[in-house]
Amino acid sequence: MTPPRRRPSFWEPKYTDVMSARSAPAGVTSADTRGRWGEYGGVFVPESLMEALRQLEAVRVEAWTDPEFHAELDRLNREVIGRPTPLYLASRLTTKVGGARIWLKREDMAFTGAHKINNTLGQLLLTLRMGKTRVLAETGAGMHGVATAAAAAYFGIPCLVYMGAEDTRRQSHNVARMKMLGAEVRPVTNGSETLKDAINEALREWVSTVETTHYVIGSVVGPHPYPQMVGDLQSIIGREARGQMLELTGKLPDAVVACVGGGSNAIGIFRGFIDDAGVRIYGVEAAGTGAKGAPHSAAIGLGRPGVLHGARSYLLQDNDGQILPAHSVAPGLDYPGVGPEHSMLKDNGRVQYLTATDADAVAAFRTLASSEGILPALESSHAVARGMDLARSLGKDGDVLVCLSGRGDKDVDIVAGMLGL
Amino acid sequence: MSVDIQFDLGAHLKQKVSEGRKLVVPYLTCGLPSPGEFVDLYVKLAESADAIEVGIPFSDPVMDGPVIQEASVRALEAGVTVDGCLGLIAEALKRTSTPAVVMTYYNPVHSAGLETFAEKAAAAGVSGLIVPDLPYEECAELDQALKDKGLALIQLVAPTTPAERASMLAAASRGWVYVVSRMGVTGLQDSLASASAEVVDRVKPHTDLPVLVGVGISTGELAGEACRVADGVIVGTAVVKRVLEDDLPGVVSLISSMREAVNPS
Incomplete structure (x- = not known):
């Protein structure tokens, strides 16, 4: 495969992985300026989402270099988690x-x-910084859904969670927990009715509501900057x-x-x-x-x-x-x-x-x-x-x-x- | 099944627009309701359509609403393959010269290999490609592979695309510029978002290619409204819904009525 032609980078400004560098002498890994991990990663999403991803990356970079953000995250890590x-x-x-x-x-x-809360509280802080007023999540086992619902409740923001119908049955305990925490849970009946299909539905919902809603992805998957951001928060x-x-x-x-x-x-x-x-x-x-x-x-x-x-x-x-x-x-x-x-x-x-x-x-x-x-x-x-x-x-x-x-x-x-x- | 590939989709459509014609592009999910009926429907619609967008189904179509999802599931369950789809398009193109544009997601193209996919699509007579999960930043390789075979890669512009970026996308697009009418997945709607006219206005100064509006254009009235500023419309869900209901005459009459609405005779 021939290497792609050089294109101007979409991601401005160029980010540095300050979060890892700040407190860890080792273990610093980060994607390149195209959001690539070697030949993996990137940003394969509909054009409708590109502006939201650019905004998220800009706000993330700003937060990662802001001592106030880290002070707040440290406090949440201690007092909430x-x-x-x-x-x-x-x-x-x-x-x-x-x-x-x-x-x-x-x-x-x-x-x-579970570890999921490390990620969701951090993403909720970014949601507030972006001025968005609602969050959306997918969940498989329900732990990310619960962690998003809890973080959303903590910050007083409405939360919608997509979960495969098969998973709502085998993890019904977590469905009840999410509802008790005030989240809306929508079972997904497409495809295999599991995590993949929940992500599909969350992406479709996000395309329609991206101007007001932040999509809290629960793992190191998805388009850049999610794998970087979630990995940093979990590090x-x-x-x-x-x-x-x-x-x-x-x-x-x-x-x-x-x-x-x-x-x-x-x-x-x-x-x-x-x-x-x-x-x-x-x-x-x-x-x-x-x-x-x-x-x-x-x-x-x-x-x-x-x-x-x-x-x-x-x-x-x-x-x-x-x-x-x-x-x-x-x-x-x-x-x-x-x-x-x-x-x-x-x-x-x-x-x-x-x-x-x-x-x-x-x-x-x-x-x-x-x-x-x-x-x-x-x-x-x-x-x-x-x-x-x-x-x-x-x-x-x-x-x-x-x-x-x-x-x-x-x-x-x-x-x-x-x-x- | 070799078909003439030295065909410039953009020039062909521009010529039509310069003659005062508004463009109507229906979308069909390949292989539905059956392979034979698909080919017949393509040929029939070609009488009033300016190009036909053919969806090669993907298992996880995140830009599509329930109707086109359902069509994708049915087509895949019926055993439709990428090669099979290209074969059906080639068959249709033996009976009509109305150009075919393939709409599919990136993974089937990536899986085949970009050069291989471009070569097979060209051999089938396909004129262009729309890949809704392949934004500008990731499209350089495929763009080149398609260009080498004389195929157009059509760029999409969304209501959230900032002005500067919209001009960049318009300049990069080939074949036509696809304006997404609203924030959302494919589906029906009752009124046209006012944003779509603004997006068309944003794009127009930066391209001499036709600017087509798609996503949610479900009636002749909406098509007519969109064509007050745009050069044409893409009609997907409204067509596929009728195909799923086995109402093929309904598809033909819908496209004729759109033709009439955008260019009153």
Whole structure:
């Protein structure tokens, strides 16, 4: 493929990743001036949305360099989210596995029960700065929907959430939570009735209301500047975890593991360790049932590059470029694409991408619950499953850091059903 | 199935406009209601249309409202493929010279490979391409690939496009300039947003190509209103709705009535 002709950059002014640079000596990654991560990312949206994206990028750059913005974000992180979240040594799990020490970054203890709130409070601050009066979100497992609804309630702004009809059934607990927080929840009955279709509907709604409404995308996906912005807001996970590991063990972990759907908790924790060459980094995608030919969500492992929802990235698609239905027992991983920064990290080899099946995740859920008293989200359970393998292979002197991205209360019906409890 | 590809869509349409004709461009989802009926409908509409926009269906059409989404689902379920669509267009173009413009999303084009797609489209006789999720900043490669094969890449201008950017898009567009009449996805509407006339005015000084208004043009009355400032209209949902209802005579009479409304005889 020939490189594209040089075009004047749409994004003015050129941004600097001040947020990461400000507090982290390492882990600074950012898209280029075209919003590209290597050959991934970009801005593939209808012309109707271009002006809103330009405005968002301008306001984001201004905020990222404004001490007042950071002071307010720091306050929200402390007082609303309860940061820093603990770094937790899972001692009984470590003993049970019989290998390296297993450390959990406890994003499940963040307000609303997952890392998603790190992103939504930051985007709500930008919404106010843009003078927009309403927010819109998609949600898969419902955790991003809940985190957006809570942030919108905190700032007194109306909130509309699109959720696949299939997901409203399997995560009904979160539908009720969103409604209680004052959000409107619209079930989406198109396509596979999951996260991809919720994003389609959110984009359609956004085209009609873009002048008053900010679209709070919940992962490191979508057109530039979303992957950059969401990754920056989530990078606090990795900055904290790196400092906590050094403080508690005097060294960096041997391996860092996180689950990858769109991939925002993973980018959040990875950013803290990207520049530490001695730290091996693993992303875990959902393999679904693992049966041959059955749908899964391993876009990086088994997909090829394509363009969906505003960005070029690895994608599950057929030979004609039609998007294939994804599947995972974890609704938050049930997505045929992945964030463009992950695609770059796969190609440059910095991160290794593994998979875990539905059964692996449920087994890890049970093991963690019974050995530590923690109910992990089924999404995070994929990372726990491969984290235990890594601990086994590293041996007793090692340290494995797992991002426990969310709590599993939302999943008790799914797991109880599978286990016949 | 080789068809003459040395055809300049922009020049062809400009000539018509210079003769005082307003342009009517209906949109058909390829392969509906059946492959054979699609080809017949194309040929029939070609009698009163100036070009025909043919949608190659995509699984996730984010710029489209419920009607065209439904048509895309039906076409894909019936087994329509990119190559199959281009084959049907080539068949239609053996029976009429009214130019075909393909509307599709970027992933099917990207998946085929830009040069390969351009080559296949040219071989089918396609004159131009509209890719609603490919904004100017990302279009350089495809623009070049299409140019090499004599195909036009049509740029869209929206009500939210600032004046300076609108002039840039107008200058970059080929074939025609597509003015999106309102903020929203494709669908029906009862009145024409006043913004669309302003956008047409913003664009006109920067291009000598025809400026066409689309999205929500569902009646002859709205088409006539749009053509007071624009050079023509694109009619999508109103056509596809009738196709989905199997009302093919209704499609033909709608387009004839639009023809009459924009150029009263």
